[in-house]
Amino acid sequence: MYKLLEHIIHEQQLEEFNAKQLAGSLALAGTLALAQPNVAGAMNLNPFQCSDVVKQDININKLLSAIKNVESTNGKNTKTRYEPKVERHLRNKFNTLKPAVQEAIKRFGFKRMATSYGPYQILASTAFDIGFQGDPEGLAEEDTNTFFCKKLLGTFIKNHRTHTLEDVISAYNAGLGRIGKNPDYVKKVMNYYNHK
Numbered sequence: 001m002y003k004l005l006e007h008i009i010h011e012q013q014l015e016e017f018n019a020k021q022l023a024g025s026l027a028l029a030g031t032l033a034l035a036q037p038n039v040a041g042a043m044n045l046n047p048f049q050c051s052d053v054v055k056q057d058i059n060i061n062k063l064l065s066a067i068k069n070v071e072s073t074n075g076k077n078t079k080t081r082y083e084p085k086v087e088r089h090l091r092n093k094f095n096t097l098k099p100a101v102q103e104a105i106k107r108f109g110f111k112r113m114a115t116s117y118g119p120y121q122i123l124a125s126t127a128f129d130i131g132f133q134g135d136p137e138g139l140a141e142e143d144t145n146t147f148f149c150k151k152l153l154g155t156f157i158k159n160h161r162t163h164t165l166e167d168v169i170s171a172y173n174a175g176l177g178r179i180g181k182n183p184d185y186v187k188k189v190m191n192y193y194n195h196k
Contacts, residue, residue: 058157058165059193064149066192067172068119070185075119078140083123087114090125097125104128104136112136118145122152130155166190 065074072078087110094102104124105113113125117139124136127148132139139145156162156171161179166186170178173185 058168060150060153062193063153063165063169063189064120064146066189067149067169069192070188071121072119075142078117078119080137080140081116081121082111083114083116086123086125087111090114098129100131100133101125101128108136118142120145120149122148126152165193 068074090097090101090105090110090113094105097105101113108124113128113136114123115136116123117136119142122139122145124132124139127136127139130148130151132144132148134144139148153168153172156168156176159171159176161176162168162171167179169186169189170180170182173189174182
């Protein structure tokens with residue numbers, strides 16, 4: 001009898017936990033989809049794969065504004081930036097890159113794929129990795145740039161390696177494998193985020 005009762009209580013707690021996780025994920029999806037209705041669908045949010053960062057109250061619009069301030073002085077300096085270290089990385093890891101990125105490199109060359117564009121300074125190689133299909137220079141267009149910035153942030157928010165807003169910001173700048181390696185960048189973005 002007690003075992004049955006324990007089992008019933010455990011099942012109820014599990015259902016409550018899953019409902020809270022689902023509610024948090026749906027709230028996040030709704031927030032990310034505000035300006036772009038298909039962003040949440042494109043990210044394929046799965047409530048059971050989201051990290052604990054979902055539990056935080058991340059204001060995606062404040063985060064976008066903070067990143068834009070740091071990356072391009074709030075959109076005033078959107079010139080493209082070639083990143084030689086990224087080109088070296090792409091050359092060294094070419095055979096392990098996703099097919100879409102490999103094809104884009106063959107089509108546009110390493111240098112264009114190692115260049116960042118627009119107000120959020122999205123790397124072309126990163127954009128192709130998450131679904132971009134146009135010419136790299138098309139990333140300079142603000143709506144396109146914003147869409148892929150939101151999509152990229154969404155992938156970092158739901159990743160199991162990010163646990164805080166600072167982790168998400170660090171991954172945005174340096175990649176998931178280098179979280180914590182760029183404290184100055186994180187501090188700058190957090191200053192804008194906290195004062196908006």
